[in-house]
Amino acid sequence: MVKISRERLLNLYRTMLTIRRFEERVVVDYHSGAIPGIVHSYIGQEAVATGLCANLRRDDRIVSNHRGHGHCIAKGADLNRMMAEIYGRKTGYCKGKGGSMHIADFAIGMLGANGIVAGGLPISAGAAMAAQLEGGDKVAVVFFGDGASNEGEFHEVLNLASIWKLPLVFACENNGYGVNTPVKVATGLDYVSKRAEGGYGIPGIAVDGNDVEAVYEATKKALAGVRAGKGPVFLEFMTYRWRGHYEQPGLTDLRPAEEIEAWKEKCPVVCFERKLLKDGSATKQIIDKINAQVNAQIQAAVDFALASPLPAPEDALEDVFSA
């Protein structure tokens, strides 16, 4: 395993931290009533989006799911427009029409979050097919959860990707549960990636989803083959969501408290920060500087959202169709 450059390590840290702080702020502002609708927090899973997307180019395409803020940030989305969208402002990525579950930025290859479990998988097959038709070595990546692996669309797309050798990376974030249903109960498996191997001959690799370096390396290795036209790969990232399925006061969370605590011990951000300090990749000063910068960015994003106008009611009539 080639050593990751110090600069890259610090970028990985910065991105994870940005996601964490962004999500923490969204949670607070949601419960304060400033943010409407429904939000699914990515806290605890930051290393997955960060380590994976660090291997992507701007022209690679990703498709996300309902827990998509981290994917957007890691792919390089603008925090201001993201926050503005979540705040339902006109300056948001979707002019306030999409909200938390539907942020997209096609200009950077972020083809959108999706509120339907597994609903993004067929779309990602199209994005991968596009890359294939365009020639070159572009790839598509689809993020989905363990629960999505029980939907029919998941199966159909695994098959499509395998028979057409699509340049598609299946990024399964196995956080152990679909809402309150344990993976084992819903799938009978400990590793969803077994399905890719067994039924479709798609290489399936399980990775520690809380170790950003492991995610980065595994993705890098996998992508080499995908870009070379060897067909799809299935990466399963073992991770955990710290908060309830979505933000709601008094939401029933049936997961054991000890389990949640144990995973918090494995915090992807803190563990990585410790490591950087330990092996000298970063100094306390650098860490503090990055933290200060990130906090400022998040505050700026909120300020931008708050300073942005709400859409006019009549704006609802626009964008049903492209002109």
Add this chain to the structure above:
Amino acid sequence: MVKISRERLLNLYRTMLTIRRFEERVVVDYHSGAIPGIVHSYIGQEAVATGLCANLRRDDRIVSNHRGHGHCIAKGADLNRMMAEIYGRKTGYCKGKGGSMHIADFAIGMLGANGIVAGGLPISAGAAMAAQLEGGDKVAVVFFGDGASNEGEFHEVLNLASIWKLPLVFACENNGYGVNTPVKVATGLDYVSKRAEGGYGIPGIAVDGNDVEAVYEATKKALAGVRAGKGPVFLEFMTYRWRGHYEQPGLTDLRPAEEIEAWKEKCPVVCFERKLLKDGSATKQIIDKINAQVNAQIQAAVDFALASPLPAPEDALEDVFSA
């Protein structure tokens, strides 16, 4: 492998022959214009339904697909009411409302053919769940083709059956094609059963679908476990359909002529007849007698259909709902 009783062997032969003659007659009468709609011929696959259903009890339930005549006959359906249904007569199993693609006889555990590829799989999961809730050792069997294994519903039901240990037998009739698409092109696999093994831990067994004894034995063995509550099994029967995907003058059939001929050499009925004569299980006289009886039954079924009234136009208004 325990020896199959002579009586059973002759019954297997009789059933296969009945399906063959029934289908031959349906084909002729369809092209003569006596039968409306659309029919999918089971000719060439007789050994599958015959060998499998010979292991079933009346209270076991089966769910069928668009190519379902053979499944009905093997489960013990009445030829007269089948033919009458296909002829669109009031005396048919569905009072003329269903036709070839929708024959059912719930009284004998035949829960119906289905015109939607893979559409019967979820229904079969319910039938298997019913057997499980009823206790006892009843099972459910679902017949489907290789092409159906690419539909999402196929995957969802494999998963459901595996996590709930449903007493369900997946009977995949791999006849090499979905319409004109070769299995390899559509699934990338030679054996669909690999999917059951790999992704769901369901034992998958490939069987010579043209050898009725092999089908009988494999099913018998598999059923022992299913009845004992060990969960689902996936049986894949390698076979071939002799005719075009469905009956239509000038239908494009892109399958190589030599391939079709080669499979006709492996005719399940003729090969089995030869074997019976060779090993002395049957004499020429017995074979002739069975043939005469079967031919008479088929003619009787057609006579019954022809003697039966067509439904009254207003009958269309009945049966939208159960009273």
Add this chain to the structure above:
Amino acid sequence: MRKITYDEAAAEALMEEFRRDPKTVHLSTDIPPDLRQEFGEDRIRQTPIAEASFVGAAIGLAGSGFRPVVNVRMATFGFVAMDQFVNQAAKITYMFGGQARFPIVYRMTVGASKSFAAQHSISPYSMYMNCPGLKIILPTTPYDIKGLLKTAVRDDNPVICFEHMALGGMLGEVPEEEYLLPFGQAAIRREGKDVTVVALAKMVYDALAVAEELAREGISAEVIDPRTLNPLDKKTVKESVMKTGRLVVVDEACLTASAAAEFTSFVVEDEGVFKCLKSAPRRVCGLDVPIPYSPPMESYALPDRERIKAAIREVMR
């Protein structure tokens, strides 16, 4: 009389029916704790997120003598299982010539107003109305959902119960004694003589509020809640319009090919009723747009009291 919420009334209905009939079975991704506790995990199954499989499994269960109740949760998720609803559940009784019964209840929430955005805000009942073979109920009060849901569980056909997401917490009087409500009987929520207002789901409440207001202006509106969409109680609606001579249909679903179009059509198609019409009927529906996320746009996309009022004033002109 005691008051309980809409959701509690629904839960009571199921509890009573599950106690009554051992053939009842429940399928859903989220387990209803009380049912699970009393009837165990065999009868109260927790499903994977795989709607087509359990919507369809209910058909196989019903065809095998059971009486499944399936909670699909949001109507949005039902589209993943549309083959099983439209091609299977709706047609299986008919295409098999009525030889078997398929008693199934499918529950789905509908509606908007919570900034859930386009994919989680929809009221697709007109799509199901266009599928003969499915009974459809649309309860709007705790009393109604208990009585209608109990009837649905005992019905020998697939019944879809659409529940507006905003009604779950609403309180209403529900007697302790058991009762059932028949399908096909609309409720006249308010009597009136000047205009007939047919309102669906949550709109019933907005229509009633507007009716009270207009009463002060001397406009007497009759508010009808159809309660079930298949069967449709055409008689009650037609008789009301013959009395008032005016019709306004209020539905949160988007306008085009909505349930409101069906109500408007069966009313004007009747020569006798048509002759009594004093003005053109009006539909007050959601705009023909996917539901937007941001509150100002979302409320604009949905029918509101102002629009209902305006429509009633128009037909009164």
Add this chain to the structure above:
Amino acid sequence: MRKITYDEAAAEALMEEFRRDPKTVHLSTDIPPDLRQEFGEDRIRQTPIAEASFVGAAIGLAGSGFRPVVNVRMATFGFVAMDQFVNQAAKITYMFGGQARFPIVYRMTVGASKSFAAQHSISPYSMYMNCPGLKIILPTTPYDIKGLLKTAVRDDNPVICFEHMALGGMLGEVPEEEYLLPFGQAAIRREGKDVTVVALAKMVYDALAVAEELAREGISAEVIDPRTLNPLDKKTVKESVMKTGRLVVVDEACLTASAAAEFTSFVVEDEGVFKCLKSAPRRVCGLDVPIPYSPPMESYALPDRERIKAAIREVMR
């Protein structure tokens, strides 16, 4: 002018557009031989039987700069992919604030009359009309399908092309020169002054036949073919009804919540048109039953010329 069939005209439209725009891609379980031969297996993909995957893949292709054409074949099969149609294709432009374009054509056959029974006989266009974000065309002649399909391929939105299964072999005049037809322009197939008959899909021909017959009785029927269902050419229909004062809508789809309900509703809702109505509008639709297999029942379940005639006579009374 030369005559070619409806299916040939559709094939021509695709061939021309595929030659014109290298970004076009075709997805279907059955390969169109000519397209495959000229454009190869990369652009003309043979899919597995997995509708949700390729209906959805088209969305990803479109969002990535391609212009996919998907042949789903029978509308029945579309229900397996309903999530991708309703939750995704219809909403994706809107919920992302119009930042990307999704040029997609989905072709599906509709209709009955061939004893295909319930699961293979359906005309579900009203379901799609209730989904804002989907354009819907319903071509009835070789000339129309060529012109409308070419427009559909160039349109930057998801367009569903419903093709009646009985029209594929029908011959009609189609010029050699290229032409396109705009969406939202109904065709007045026959001018008349006594009654407006709006007929959909194959019913256009039955309506025309009846109109000729009744002409001999002195009844002058104007027959309108909407040609596209989204956008809807309400203007042409309303103007016709204002002229004739009578409306009959003929649609093979089952009655309840059908497209016919929408046509009836938008006509009567218009105060100006309503005032011109001389009699109650009528819908002549399929019965509210799944389509039965046996010919006597199937023809009974579908609208026929006798019923169209009877309806026209009624509105003339």
